[in-house]
Amino acid sequence: MIKRNRLLFILPGPLWEIKDSLRKRMERLSERYEGRILTSMPEAGEHKLGNFTLKALRHRRGGLWKPWMNLKFLLYGCLTALKARFGSEGWDLVVTYDPLRSGLIGLLVARLAGARFAPEVNGVYDSYANYLDGGPGFMLAFKKWLYPRIVGFTLARADGIKTLFPAQLKRYRERIRTPVVEHFFDYVDLEPFQDLGEEKVILFVGFPFRLKGVDLLIEAFKQVAPRHPGWKLKILGWFPDDRELKESMGGHPDIFHHPPVYSPEMPSHMGRCGIFVLPSRTEAMGRVLLEAMACGKPLVGSDIEGIPTVIENGVNGLLFKAGDADDLAAKLDRLMGDPVLRKSLGMAGRMRSVTEFNANHYFQRLLDFYGRVLRQIPVKTPQVLAEAKGAYDTV
DSSP states (O other): OOOOEEEEEEOOOOOSSOOHHHHHHHHHHTTTEEEEEEEEESSOEEEEETTEEEEEEEOOOSTTHHHHHHHHHHHHHHHHHHHHHHSSOOOSEEEESOSSHHHHHHHHHHHHHTOEEEEBOOSOTTOGGGGTTSOSSHHHHHHHHHHHHHHHHHHHTOSOEEESSGGGGGGGTTTOOOSOEEEOOOOOOOTTOOOOOOOSEEEEEOOOTTTTTHHHHHHHHHHHGGGSTTOEEEEESOOSSOHHHHHHHTTOTTEEEEOOOOGGGHHHHHHHOSEEEEOOSSOSOOHHHHHHHHTTOOEEEESSTTGGGTOOBTTTEEEEOTTOHHHHHHHHHHHHTOHHHHHHHHHHHHHHHHHTSOHHHHHHHHHHHHHHHHHTOOOSOHHHHHHHHHHHHHO
16 A cells, blocks of 8 residues: 555635635645645535545634634644644644744644644735735734734744745745745636637726725726727625725726626636736735636736736736836726737737646646655755745845
């Protein structure tokens, strides 16, 4: 019998559904590994995903429940670690979604269990934009002070770190001691995403309001809409307090908000839009960009952080100056008025999604990363290290 290394994933959630992408990811990892996923869902329970068991703690909405959820994760994680230390169910590697809440818990669990620890870095945690939607007050100021310090503390004690683009660790590079640092895209199940034709719809998907630059997009669209009759702006996402969104929309007849949808419905929205826009003020990658690329849609995004690693300006989309609604309006104006350009950018994006952002490429990189973390093998070539250093020095 082949002995498989055991992995423990800590994903804070909540997961509202078990997405096909998560199931496929675990099934592919099951070719080499086995283990458990700790997360939260509306209903507690266990689910089998290949050689992995998903353990869902019950999630409840509301700010008062959040500290209790943190405590539940901590207690369950510690119990799991102690069982590993003194029982037969050992862990070889603990992987966390981020180096913040799940990272702190994962670090403690890994140390108690005698396992390696590898946090993923899925955000740009020192960006000012992370705090634009939090409102004023002491707690916001405290978070701005605390979160970067937690990230630095966690990354300094990691055995391996996965990032989305090289300069993501610029602020923390002096504290990182592990030689196993990799940057590559996140897995997105692109199979369901196809070009379903073009409607005169500019699509945005996501939240929150200011971090994702929805205010910029609405302002830009209002500038160009009179020159392009028939075009509409669809804002698809979950906005628990939509007063700011409605105020920004201002009753414009060609701007509408679509409530959030479950993942099986997303390909229909992506596949029929004419232009996809991600105007974020901070963004480590943007999974929705990969989905839109797979649908053959032209992209417009801000020229910040990880977005330019997905959008090649003038090749598969257009980049605008981050935070500049006028520049965004100019890019929209150009695309809305040029169907040939929309088609060529969309075709180039579709080709790149197939050749570069495919599942085989991702899993090859991921399995290689986990293997090197477990064996503590440094980055393979000096060129990779030089690439990361160059990005740190120039971004």
